[in-house]
Structure formats: C-alpha cells, structure tokens
Amino acid sequence: MRNLLALAFALAMASIQPAHAQTSHNDGTAATHGPIVVLITIDGFPARALQDPRLPMPALRKLMHDGAYAQGMQPINPSVTWPNHTTLITGVNASEHHVMANGLITFPQDGSVPEVKPWTPKDQLVHARTLYDVLAEKGMSTGQVDWVAIYGAKNVQWAFAEQPEVDSPIAQDLIAQGLVTKEQVASFGDDSTPAWRDEIWTDAAIDILVHHTPNLLLFHLLQTDTLQHEYGALSPAAYAAYAYADTRIAKLIDAARKAGLLDRITFVIASDHGFTDYTHAVHPNVELVRAGYLHQEKGSYRGDVWIQPEGGEASLYIRDSAKRAELLPKLKADFAKVPGVAAIYTASEANQLGLPAPGSTDQAPDLYLIAKAGYSFTDGTDEPLVTDFENARGAHGYLNTNPDMQALFVASGAHIKHGVRLGAISNLRVAPTIAKLLDVSLPAARQAPLTDILQ
Template sequence: MQIPLCLTLLCGILWTILAPIGLAGEVHDRHVIVICVDGLPAYLFGDKNAPMPNIRKLAANGVVAEGMVVANPAVTWPNHTSLMTGVWPERHGVLFNGVLERPGLGLPIKVNPRKDKLDLVQVPTVYDAIHQHGMKVAAINWPCTRNASSIDDDFPDVPDTFQFTTPRLIASMKQAGVVTDEDIEGFMKLSSPARDRVWTEAVCHVIRERKPELTLFHLLNVDSVHHQYGPRTNAGYSAVAYADSCVGDVIAAVDDAGIRDRTTILIVSDHGFIPVPKTLLPNVVLRQAGLLTVENGQAVTARVHVYPEGGIGMVYLTVPDRREEDRARVIELFRDRPEIAEILTPDDFPRFGLPLPGDHPQMADLVLVAKDGFGFNIRPTGDEFVINSETTVGMHGFLSTNPRMNATFVASGHRIRKGMSLGMIENRDVAPTIATLLSVPFETAEGRVLNEIFDGSAQSAE
C-alpha cells in the first residue's frame, strides 16, 4: 500500500522536531551526573577516618582510580575546565578563578571572577557538544559557566550568582520551596555548608523535575574547611562526611526520578590538599627590593608582582623595558631561599601544560614553586618573607607532579564495570569519557576515553 505524501511529510516533520529533544532514540535515555567535591584528595579515599559511605558504596559497585592527575595551576576553575574540555590550560586558557587583568605599566595585576564563560574558556566543552546533540544540560555551582548558552539550567559559581542563574530555574526552585527571596538576598552571607545545602537541594530538584542527560554539580565546603583547618583534621573529616551526605541526597533524587538504571554517576575532585604551617610573602621581598610600593596595606605600583595560587606564585614583570633586568633580579632574590623548591621559566611551562607568556596574556613570566609545608600569600606588608600560617593552614595549587595534588575519581552505575580498581588517570580523560557514555563525538579533547571502565555496553561515538 502506498503511503500518502502528506503522511510522509508529516512523519518527517515530527522526526525533525522530536529527535533533537530525545524522543527518537536510546541515546537520549541515558544520564550522566558529575559531582565534584572540591578539595577532596585521592589519598583520603583509603583513610578510614574519612567517613564517606555513599561514595565508597558507589566505588564498590563501580570503579575507583588510584588518583587523577590534575591540571596546573592546581586550583578550582582551571581544573573544572580541564574536566569539561579534555585539554590542559595551555589550550583552554583558564589559569585562575577568574580572568587576570593588567591595569597598566608598572601596576599590580588583579584577577576578576565576574566573567562569562566566553571570556574564560577558549575551546569547546563536552556540555557544548552534548547540548548541540539535543540533550539537556544542568550545572549547579559549576565554574566558568556564567551566561553559557549551552546550559539549560545554570546556577553558576560566580559572585552575584542569582543574577546569572537561569530565570526559569529560580522560578521553579522558589515554587518548590528550594529557595526563598530571603535566601537569594542573603546567599553569600550563608555559611559554606549552608550554601552547599542550597546547591544540593537545587541539583536534586533539577534531577527530579528536568532529568537532564548531563548534570554538573560542585560542592565547595570541603575545600573551604581544608583551607581553614587543614586536611586530616577533625574539621576536615566532618566536612568530608557532610559532602558524602550530599552525594547520598543526589543518589536519592536519581531514584525518585526513576532513572537510576540509566544513570552513570562520576565522583571527582579538582585537586588535592597539603598542610602548610608556614606562609610565604614574596611581595614583601619585592617591596623591600624597591620593585613594589604599598599604600594602605595594598600594592599600588609594581614593576614585579606575584599572584599566589597556593603552592605556586605567578610572577608578572609589568614594565617591558625593564623586563630582563627585573627577571634577573627576581631570580637573584628567590633562588637561594630554602623555602623555594624551584623557579620555573618559560622553557619549563610546556611540560606542566602551561601556556607561554607570548601566547597567552594572562600567563606569568616566571613561576615560584614552594616546598611542601609552605604556601604563598599576596600580602605585601610586614618585614618577613616567612610567617606562621594563620587563617589558611591548608593549600592546593602545588605542581601536579606532587602526588598529594592527585584528585579523586569514582565511576558507578549505567555501563560501568563493577568492583574495578584503576591506576592513575588524568582529569582531561573525564570529558571524552562523558561524551562516549552519551554517544556524542568530542574530537577536540586530548585526554583519552576510559574504555577500560565500561562493561561492554558503552561504545565510542561515531
């Protein structure tokens, strides 16, 4: 029997409409949830004092890595971006928790966190690719997503977060009682665990109501506590326990949504942590050498300025005509300091996945590397280079070659093998693995697909 032309055309129109929104094939009936517990070192997974029953249960029923090598600098935004792009910062361009700005010749540099995704990330992300294939993406407190057009429900990790949260998400959260106008008004005044609670309730709401194919969720309290009290302290262990309870809430939301059998959960972190009983003040040394001046406790001029990233100090030479002279002076001032492990020059940058200064305007001219037990601070006041740590007694940002910077990786659920231990992986392997789980091509990634974790039903995207 011949099918009428009008019916054929109608079927074609319906296919065009329905295929992108996931009603035409199995590929749109899969879900990946990535939960990043900021500041959760790989070494805590085997520490019995660190209570995380939900994460360990996921690992027991899935895959756990010995550790995950992180990007340099080993700080939050660069590593979240490597997790999503599958490349190191030399390609994706994110070097700070914001964008480094140079106000002018001889002036100190600063980092501005109030930037859009397009200002920050220079390459495609896996969520861009997934969205282009007609799937829904949600991101709760995920860095470098402000005004990202490929995220359907975005609650970004930026100052003034509700100003940039997707309006429909705010409306639905208010209607469901997840947040109130009072919560929104005073959000940044909430404690770190209270903010984690809001974000957890938000992601659970999104999972139940929207069922995105890709959900990104960032918990921050463990990092905050490890900075203030250090890892492997009672406070640190308590923070890990609370983060684990938030993971349990997300698992319950997946069950409530009825998608558990089709969901892969990835537990990751962005970096490890190291106790730092001593703090280094390189800008004090620069001030004493006449390379920097201070008014009201702040640097106001700086031929040389050091911006701290925890275990490394990014050195900026701000006057081109004096650059070589100032470079030599910086090396002279710091090379024999017993607290400094090494000074990296541009010749060293490629082996750490860092861009060259000539290729990237935010990149430093030199990098100071602290020894274990020491971390950098931007303060230019005082008389001593080395002081006792006060408000910050734990830091990350050390070079990724330091094993205590290794991050956590657990995979569990749909298409994941059970009871498998991995060796070391890289965090740039996560993005192409997500793409494979959702059968989406993602050719710009330089990390590898973790094919060994699949149970045989996950096939590479064609």
C-alpha cells in the first residue's frame, strides 16, 4: 500500500504542470484593481490530518507557513457538504439558510420515498444573502467552479458547474484551448474519474481567474470526499487524494503568479467537514417498515413517515401533521432501541443545534438522529436493519462537536498577516472575513470576522 501511495503521489505531482499554457489576457470585464479572494474548498478534508508531518501537501504547508491557519474549524450541523458550503458564503447556519442536504429534500404527494434534488435553483434552496449577492450590488463580480447550492444564481458572472453546460463561456474557453472536448463537457459526470473532474475543474478555475478575474472565485475540489467515502478517512487512498488536491492548488497559484495577480489575491483554503470511519451501516427506513409506518403499494414503499439518512445523521419527517403529536413519542421510543443510534433530538432540540425551527420550512426534521461511533445511516428499505463491513468506509454528518468532523481553515496571501496560529474557530467566521477583505457588508453574519489575521 505504501508503494501504491508513493506512485499515486508521484503521478499527482507530475501533473502539476498544465498541458497547455495559460495566458494573462483578459476579456475586458476583469476586476482590474483591488483585492481578489479565492476560496478553495477541499471536500471532507479533516483538520486532524494536519497533525501528520508526512502529509504530502507542500503547497498547503507553504500557505500555512506564510499566512494564518486554525487548529480546527467547527462546521455547522448537519456536517454535510451543501449546508456547510452555504454557511461559508453566508455566515449563517442551517436554521437560517435552510439547506439541510445536498439539494432540496422533496416529498412526493403519493407518500413514496423523499428525493434530494441537487439542481434546484439557488433562490428556492438558499434562504440567506450570499457573498456573491452582496458583491453584485456593489458592481463586483464572482466566478464559481463546482460550487454547490448555486444552480441558476443570477449574481454569478462566470461559472463552470458540477454539471457544466457546453455553451457556457468557460466551457467554450476550455474547448478552444484544447483542454476538454465538447463531447466530454456534455457527458462530464458519465464514466469519468473524480481525479479527471478535479483536473478539468482546476483548468476552469484558472481560466476564470486569469481571463475574467472576478473579485471572488469559489472553487470546490471533490475527489477527497469521494475516495474517503469508499476507502475511509486518513486511508492510503485518502492521502493520495489529499496529495492530488494539493497539486491542483499549486497549479492555480502558479497560474495566478504568471498572470501577475498574486499581490492582489488572498487564498482561503477550507473544508466543509471532516471524516470518520464506520464498519456498521444502519438502514433506518427498514425499522419504519418493520413498525408498519411504511407499506408496499404498486411495487414501492409509501407512508406518512420517512427518514432521510446522511452518514452520521438522519432526519425523520412526519408527512401528516395531524398525526405528528401522536407519532413523535412512539417513534422516539422505537428508534432509541435501534442499534447504532447515539441520540435522538426533537425538532425544538434540533433547532438548538442550529437546524431550522419547526414550521419555518419543510426541510426542518421532526426528529433528528445521530449515529454512534462506528455506525452510519444509509438508504434502503429491503436490507437488514444493520449491515456490517469487514473494511472501514468513511462518513460525515455526525454532530459538529465531534473531533473527527473538524475542518480545515488556512488564509494566506495579500492582506493576511504572516505566522498567525489560531486555535479552534467556527466556519461562521469565514464569510464575514471574506466580506471584510473585499470591503463589503454582510450584516446577517452571526459571528465576527477574523480581524486578527488581517493586515
């Protein structure tokens, strides 16, 4: 395994040089002066990985050495990708922005299984002002690459999305440069590897930064999350993914240097959550079937009660409000007996954890379940209640106080003091800090900016 990791790292480092040279030309719409912030998220990067001196991330280490970094950054609940990415650019938690999953949780009228719809327009999904909304009001611009909860956002000028559009300006730029074909863009998520997608997303981020130069660039790297889910946190595969993400950051910094932009850019490197291992998968909807809350009709299960599971957390929804008062104590008592359930919170208790208040949105759960260490909640109605695995897999979603869920925060470059070592911080402080760097106001932010790291 060590040889495999060494080979993966060598290949990743070899790919740091772009196959096609980038130029410093822009199209005339660039921010020609003033600060630029590049917010890069390494999905699922655990803060505890920084404690390993063998962590193969020289670009990140240099940014830490030259700038400021936190011992750990606490995510919001739920410690899931889309809710926390939304917090990073709004400064509020899920109780206000209402993003509870990797998309909008929808409830079919026929009582069948809820669906999470990622391609929901941002204005329907995010109920808070974002940095890019504030910037647009000031005549400033934003670019985004593989960012989330941002579909159809009218105040993002330059975009290369998780599922990019062939006719978008950035896709056309990459096609013209020979970095990707029209056919590859059209089938971007089909039969492609996470590493290849991160490579093309990096090319897109460079194109936006160098050719269009927005005031704010949002850039999300995903492979680190994908491989940890499959092989576990801090596994050899995870380390290879960390190393590869580092080469993507280095490639973007190198392009900014060649374009003469480094003296204007503040790089903020963050993660949305940490990761931990599990060897037992709990299928909570199986318990709803056993207890008679779900029944088969026309070949599928239907009912008034469903659970939306996401790793270390699961949200229970009662569709019929007239039955809520009667069912809640029964359901809570029932799930208290299910193996792997560490805690069950009522809606009002979950609100104290930062989740939406009862009645504020249909995304607010009626009960909120947290998994024990070594357990993870997952989908399914026909499986055993608990499935055991010989090899560990990775998950997140556990309470944001869990040490393994703590995330990464590094700030370096223009306007950042050198050598600042922060203790533990909250990710609620990222958005107001970026707002201060860009000299805009984000009054809804719930915590103060990190002024101690600013020059």
